[in-house]
Amino acid sequence: MRFIRNLSLKWKLFGSAALVMALITLVMLSYYPASQNRALADGLRAKVTAVATMLSSSLAPAVQFQQMAGVEEIFGGAAKDAELKAVRVEDMEGKRLAGLKDDSMVQVLKPTSGETPDIVFEEELLQVALLIEAGGAAVGVLRMTYVLDSFREQAAQVWTMSLIISLAIFVIGSGMMFAVGSRIAKPVLRMTSSFHHMAAGDLKQEPLVVTSDDEIGTLGKAYNDLLQQLRSLSDHARSISEGDLTRSIEVQGDLADAFRAMAATFTEIARRFDELSSSLDDRTANILTTTKQQEAGAAEEASTVSEVTATMGELAATARQIASNAESVTHSAEATATTVGQGRTALSTFVGSISDIQQGNKVINDNIVQLNRHVQQIGGIIDIINNIADRSDLLALNAALEGTKAGEAGKGFLLVAGEMRRLAENVFNSTAEIKQLIGEVTEATNATVMATESGMKSTKRGVELAQETERAFERIVDTIEQTTQASKQISVATQQQHTATDQIVSAMGEVSEVAQQSLEGIRQTASSVAELSNMASQLRKMIGRFKVRREA
Amino acid sequence: MGEHKITSTGSMAWSAEAGDDTREMMFVFHRGAQTFALPPTSVAEVLGQLEVTPVPFAPGWIEGVVGVRGDVVPVLALQTYFGLGKAEAVASRRLVVIRHEAHTLAVWADRIVGVEAVEVGAFEPPLGNLPEAMLKVCRSHFRMNETVVHCLDLGLLLTESRARVVAG
Numbered sequence: 091m092r093f094i095r096n097l098s099l100k101w102k103l104f105g106s107a108a109l110v111m112a113l114i115t116l117v118m119l120s121y122y123p124a125s126q127n128r129a130l131a132d133g134l135r136a137k138v139t140a141v142a143t144m145l146s147s148s149l150a151p152a153v154q155f156q157q158m159a160g161v162e163e164i165f166g167g168a169a170k171d172a173e174l175k176a177v178r179v180e181d182m183e184g185k186r187l188a189g190l191k192d193d194s195m196v197q198v199l200k201p202t203s204g205e206t207p208d209i210v211f212e213e214e215l216l217q218v219a220l221l222i223e224a225g226g227a228a229v230g231v232l233r234m235t236y237v238l239d240s241f242r243e244q245a246a247q248v249w250t251m252s253l254i255i256s257l258a259i260f261v262i263g264s265g266m267m268f269a270v271g272s273r274i275a276k277p278v279l280r281m282t283s284s285f286h287h288m289a290a291g292d293l294k295q296e297p298l299v300v301t302s303d304d305e306i307g308t309l310g311k312a313y314n315d316l317l318q319q320l321r322s323l324s325d326h327a328r329s330i331s332e333g334d335l336t337r338s339i340e341v342q343g344d345l346a347d348a349f350r351a352m353a354a355t356f357t358e359i360a361r362r363f364d365e366l367s368s369s370l371d372d373r374t375a376n377i378l379t380t381t382k383q384q385e386a387g388a389a390e391e392a393s394t395v396s397e398v399t400a401t402m403g404e405l406a407a408t409a410r411q412i413a414s415n416a417e418s419v420t421h422s423a424e425a426t427a428t429t430v431g432q433g434r435t436a437l438s439t440f441v442g443s444i445s446d447i448q449q450g451n452k453v454i455n456d457n458i459v460q461l462n463r464h465v466q467q468i469g470g471i472i473d474i475i476n477n478i479a480d481r482s483d484l485l486a487l488n489a490a491l492e493g494t495k496a497g498e499a500g501k502g503f504l505l506v507a508g509e510m511r512r513l514a515e516n517v518f519n520s521t522a523e524i525k526q527l528i529g530e531v532t533e534a535t536n537a538t539v540m541a542t543e544s545g546m547k548s549t550k551r552g553v554e555l556a557q558e559t560e561r562a563f564e565r566i567v568d569t570i571e572q573t574t575q576a577s578k579q580i581s582v583a584t585q586q587q588h589t590a591t592d593q594i595v596s597a598m599g600e601v602s603e604v605a606q607q608s609l610e611g612i613r614q615t616a617s618s619v620a621e622l623s624n625m626a627s628q629l630r631k632m633i634g635r636f637k638v639r640r641e642a
Numbered sequence: 643m644g645e646h647k648i649t650s651t652g653s654m655a656w657s658a659e660a661g662d663d664t665r666e667m668m669f670v671f672h673r674g675a676q677t678f679a680l681p682p683t684s685v686a687e688v689l690g691q692l693e694v695t696p697v698p699f700a701p702g703w704i705e706g707v708v709g710v711r712g713d714v715v716p717v718l719a720l721q722t723y724f725g726l727g728k729a730e731a732v733a734s735r736r737l738v739v740i741r742h743e744a745h746t747l748a749v750w751a752d753r754i755v756g757v758e759a760v761e762v763g764a765f766e767p768p769l770g771n772l773p774e775a776m777l778k779v780c781r782s783h784f785r786m787n788e789t790v791v792h793c794l795d796l797g798l799l800l801t802e803s804r805a806r807v808v809a810g
Contacts, residue, residue: 480690480734481690484688484689484690484736487688487736487754487756488687488688490682490756490757491669491682491685491687491688491757494667494669494682494683494757495682495683504757508756511756
């Protein structure tokens with residue numbers, strides 16, 4: 091039974107159809123041949139009865155009178171029947187009166203009627219016996235024997251035909267049922283496969299093609315509706331997994347309601363997370379800003395402390411240097427006082443020399459001015475000479491012209507005029523050179539005058555400066571004495587300052603160490619806050635993937 | 643054109659051959675970029691700087707008039723007359739008073755070379771590329787130390803200048 095239950099639908103349909111066809115075949119094989127045999131037997135019996143009745147009536151006068159001559163003619167028609175094996179006519183005592191064919195084979199059968207023959211079917215023969223009556227009394231017996239070969243052959247043909255027809259009905263019926271079963275089972279198998287895929291989570295399969303409105307078609311439509319609903323819910327689940335919580339779920343049903351509830355819960359969680367992460371991000375940013383300010387302040391403080399420490403160290407060193415320098419200043423001031431005294435003496439000598447130079451310059455300047463005046467007079471004389479030379483040149487030229495006009499007589503005159511022109515040109519050249527020299531001398535004397543005047547001014551300024559320097563020397567001596575006293579006091583004060591700054595340097599070193607530790611702590615805090623801010627940003631980024639509907 | 647010996651006398655020297663027939667005496671002077679020569683007999687005298695009095699409505703090539711020993715002598719601006727442009731005034735210039743027959747004229751010379759003895763064979767026809775006004779009064783030319791000296795025909799100069807004055 092388990093095997094039958096596990097069979098597929100088409101095989102079950104085929105098995106049922108085959109069983110029904112087998113029963114029909116059996117019924118046909120058990121009923122149809124028998125009925126056909128009966129019909130054949132009835133036909134044979136009717137034929138035999140007719141022949142026997144006809145022969146009996148024809149033979150009755152001959153048998154009554156025992157006059158059997160000419161009975162062959164009565165048998166004539168029946169003798170042509172190939173199935174008739176023998177005919178025998180007897181009297182009532184069983185004496186053979188006439189016969190046809192091999193009547194010895196006719197068995198004894200006691201007749202009971204003169205109207206209806208007695209017929210007995212044997213294995214291969216048919217025995218017939220009929221009383222021959224004449225005048226209402228039985229006068230003899232007619233016996234016939236028929237061969238049943240044809241009858242048996244026909245019966246066998248009927249059986250064979252029945253078997254063939256039954257088998258054909260069985261095969262065709264079973265095949266048709268198998269085809270119908272396959273046609274019914276195919277969409278069912280397809281749906282079964284699709285359901286298997288659906289159960290395995292595969293929703294990418296194509297919808298079924300429904301071409302009928304019967305139960306199978308209705309089942310296919312229901313399957314397609316289920317597939318569409320599951321796909322819609324799958325898409326929504328995918329959107330939710332990608333962070334889109336804004337899509338509305340259009341399908342209905344318990345599963346869709348559960349999805350809606352889940353999306354609403356996710357939306358609320360995302361909103362809440364977004365608010366929390368935003369708040370966390372803002373607060374960590376504020377903390378980070380504050381921490382960075384503290385860090386900058388601490389760093390500045392540490393730097394300032396270091397600078398102060400360094401400065402105090404430098405101050406201590408400077409104090410030492412000042413103390414040393416103050417002693418040097420004291421010694422230098424004393425040496426300077428001695429040198430200044432020597433300088434004052436030398437300066438007096440210098441002032442006297444400068445006064446002598448000033449006087450000499452004045453004499454030189456007067457002489458040069460006089461020289462310049464003479465040079466200017468020479469220039470005037472040169473102009474006169476030049477004018478004379480020019481006029482001489484003109485005269486010589488006109489004289490040459492007159493000499494030319496005079497012809498041979500003016501030849502000598504012409505020569506003299508030529509010489510005069512040459513002399514005039516020499517004078518021109520010489521005066522030009524003299525003028526150039528006068529210009530140079532004038533420039534030189536002017537420069538000398540200016541230099542002399544400048545020298546006089548310089549020597550006068552030198553004398554003033556020397557006198558001023560002398561007064562400065564006096565003030566320097568006073569200042570040196572004050573400097574000596576002050577440097578001694580500075581030396582003592584700087585010693586005290588040196589001691590105090592050493593103590594400050596030591597204290598600032600401790601402060602610097604504390605400031606460094608504070609700075610390191612703030613940096614660690616800032617690093618932690620930065621990490622926290624980064625995590626808040628990542629959380630916001632992650633939550634930001636969810637798109638939710640904003641409440642009004 | 644061959645090289646011809648020119649005995650430079652001018653103000654420097656006077657050649658002993660000045661009187662022979664193979665040489666001709668020429669009064670040579672520079673004006674602007676040109677060098678001109680005149681027969682010495684036509685040069686009345688050479689004067690120094692004189693003040694020139696402009697003449698109203700006179701042509702541009704008449705610079706004005708000067709008084710020479712009681713005579714009023716017109717001063718001809720040679721460069722302008724020849725169409726060679728206006729010559730700059732030189733400080734050491736001379737006024738050359740020239741006379742032809744009864745007419746007297748004065749021209750400015752930037753520098754006077756002097757009276758030169760020129761071989762007769764050195765004279766050649768005027769150069770063809772001269773301005774038309776200069777070509778009309780130029781008798782010939784010769785070379786003096788590679789300098790082209792244009793010999794002016796004083797009669798033509800006076801005649802032409804007077805004709806241009808008359809023509810207005």
